[in-house]
Amino acid sequence: MGHLNRPGPREGAAARGSSASVAPVFAEQAGLPVVPGPDWPGVRCFCTTRAGGAGSAPYDTLNLGMKAGDDPATVDENRRRLRAAVPSDPFWLAQVHGSRVLDADAPGDDRQADASVTATPGTVLAILTADCLPVVITDADARVLGAAHAGWRGLAGGVLENTLRALRDRHPRARGWRAWIAPGIGPAAFEVGSDVREAFAPDGAAALAAFAPRAGVPGKWMADLPRLAELRLRRAGVEQVIQSGLCTASHPELFFSYRRDGRTGRMATLAWLLVYPD
Numbered sequence: 001m002g003h004l005n006r007p008g009p010r011e012g013a014a015a016r017g018s019s020a021s022v023a024p025v026f027a028e029q030a031g032l033p034v035v036p037g038p039d040w041p042g043v044r045c046f047c048t049t050r051a052g053g054a055g056s057a058p059y060d061t062l063n064l065g066m067k068a069g070d071d072p073a074t075v076d077e078n079r080r081r082l083r084a085a086v087p088s089d090p091f092w093l094a095q096v097h098g099s100r101v102l103d104a105d106a107p108g109d110d111r112q113a114d115a116s117v118t119a120t121p122g123t124v125l126a127i128l129t130a131d132c133l134p135v136v137i138t139d140a141d142a143r144v145l146g147a148a149h150a151g152w153r154g155l156a157g158g159v160l161e162n163t164l165r166a167l168r169d170r171h172p173r174a175r176g177w178r179a180w181i182a183p184g185i186g187p188a189a190f191e192v193g194s195d196v197r198e199a200f201a202p203d204g205a206a207a208l209a210a211f212a213p214r215a216g217v218p219g220k221w222m223a224d225l226p227r228l229a230e231l232r233l234r235r236a237g238v239e240q241v242i243q244s245g246l247c248t249a250s251h252p253e254l255f256f257s258y259r260r261d262g263r264t265g266r267m268a269t270l271a272w273l274l275v276y277p278d
Helices: 072-083 152-157 159-170 194-203 225-235
Strands: 027-029 032-036 043-048 101-103 115-118 125-129 133-139 145-150 177-181 191-193 211-213 220-223 240-243 267-273
Touching: 043 133, 101 159, 115 125, 115 159, 125 133, 125 145, 133 159, 133 225, 133 267, 145 152, 145 159, 145 267, 152 159, 152 194, 152 225, 159 225, 177 225, 191 194, 194 211, 194 220, 194 225, 225 240
Parallel strands: 101 115, 177 240
Antiparallel strands: 027 032, 032 043, 043 267, 115 145, 125 267, 133 145, 133 177, 191 220, 211 220
């Protein structure tokens, strides 16, 4: 397995746990360019980019999604390359924009879910996205770990709260919680209808403030999905939330984006626990 070549410590409010976004940072994992997650003791996580794979347009090049319409043999090759960057086979899910959470330490045949949790070092959780938010959650001592796929439907449906509940069930005496919101669609690119805004209305004024009316287009709003995710995480008791600050729709050279391109590939966000830190 390749080692994550991390940059130096991140400066700024986000690195200390506020809602601010960090500056874009890239690293290399076993020859693949990736967006590294926070440098938390006991945890490793990163999000792939579209570079480093074997695919051709519109899946160029590192599409990791088997159901995106790409050649299966090419996706197999891309997943083989990814496997060299992680300690075990990723725990892939059959994502459905829901809120079900699976225990990766006791897997069954049914992988239809949008989040998973583990307490086993070396078990690699995996989330596929092409605009939806990948969210990694762990406790302050890195004893348990969760990864969630949070599009607006799953977010409104409670996928993050369900993931945190599953983690608390595994580690009731956790000293605190932290989360990384990996690259996803940003507020300048995510146009939604009133139905999406109404889905978050029960969350109150703070949630409605994440929707800006689109000028000249009645009934359309620009939604800040990472802000909505952070709001829900903090209300659920997550003390430290770090956002990547990267919009998948705004960087065609770096990321796949379903909203931008329609037919496109999928990135993967991978996370795993190391041996328990001292």
